[in-house]
Amino acid sequence: MTANRSNRPVIRPLPVMDRARQVTDALADYVEEARLQAGDRLPAERELMSALAVGRSTIREAIRHFQALGVIETRKGSGTYLLKPVSRATIHMPLSFDAVHLRDALLQTLEVRRGIECEAGMVAARRRTAKDLVVIEEKLNEMERVHLEKGTSGPEDLAFHLAVYDATHNPLFRQLLEQMRETFERFWEHPFDRQDFARRSFPFHRTLFNAITAGDPEAARAETLKILDIVEEDIKEMSK
Numbered sequence: 001m002t003a004n005r006s007n008r009p010v011i012r013p014l015p016v017m018d019r020a021r022q023v024t025d026a027l028a029d030y031v032e033e034a035r036l037q038a039g040d041r042l043p044a045e046r047e048l049m050s051a052l053a054v055g056r057s058t059i060r061e062a063i064r065h066f067q068a069l070g071v072i073e074t075r076k077g078s079g080t081y082l083l084k085p086v087s088r089a090t091i092h093m094p095l096s097f098d099a100v101h102l103r104d105a106l107l108q109t110l111e112v113r114r115g116i117e118c119e120a121g122m123v124a125a126r127r128r129t130a131k132d133l134v135v136i137e138e139k140l141n142e143m144e145r146v147h148l149e150k151g152t153s154g155p156e157d158l159a160f161h162l163a164v165y166d167a168t169h170n171p172l173f174r175q176l177l178e179q180m181r182e183t184f185e186r187f188w189e190h191p192f193d194r195q196d197f198a199r200r201s202f203p204f205h206r207t208l209f210n211a212i213t214a215g216d217p218e219a220a221r222a223e224t225l226k227i228l229d230i231v232e233e234d235i236k237e238m239s240k
Contacts, residue, residue, distance in 0.1 A: 041078075041081050103235060106186060121223070122221050198234050200230045204226045205227065
């Protein structure tokens with residue numbers, strides 16, 4: 001970003017690359033250069049679309065990233081506001097590791113997933129609201145529809161798990177996922193070029209939802225473990 005003659009930071013159009021990531025970086029740079037503080041309003045969606053030469057969906061994806069990190073909030077009819085100052089250095093702090101083989105990367109990440117997702121399922125079972133259940137079931141129905149139609153449903157599967165995270169009403173679950181997103185998403189990108197990776201876990205997403213609906217934390221933990229145990233088995237078998 002550069003400052004114009006009025007010393008007001010401007011937002012430059014982006015080349016064609018990872019649009020959402022670039023929008024996130026551009027907004028972080030703008031906040032830092034404009035010295036925005038908590039409570040300050042961000043540029044309107046249309047202004048961002050025009051300045052960055054991207055579509056509405058890309059802007060909204062970047063905004064969701066900031067919301068997941070707890071640094072902005074959108075107020076209906078008013079706009080999007082900064083909750084705390086950010087910079088490019090503070091919005092990208094990925095938790096990662098060096099692993100030469102995909103098998104090792106997935107197994108190491110799975111150990112972390114097991115702890116986070118079991119706890120998320122238990123907390124969701126305790127705290128979920130009626131609205132949360134509607135959202136989780138919508139994601140589950142879509143996952144099942146796509147799975148039955150295509151035999152695989154990676155993005156829809158991830159959306160289901162994110163809805164469970166949201167039902168905890170603890171923003172740290174989402175924030176942790178955002179920082180580990182690149183590593184976590186490997187589970188939903190057909191590792192080992194196998195469309196059937198973790199396919200056997202499909203029925204247990206419905207039973208996990210049932211446990212959360214029943215408000216049964218231990219059952220939610222048990223169903224989550226069934227899903228992740230199958231994931232572990234497939235990693236070990238399909239990497240041979």
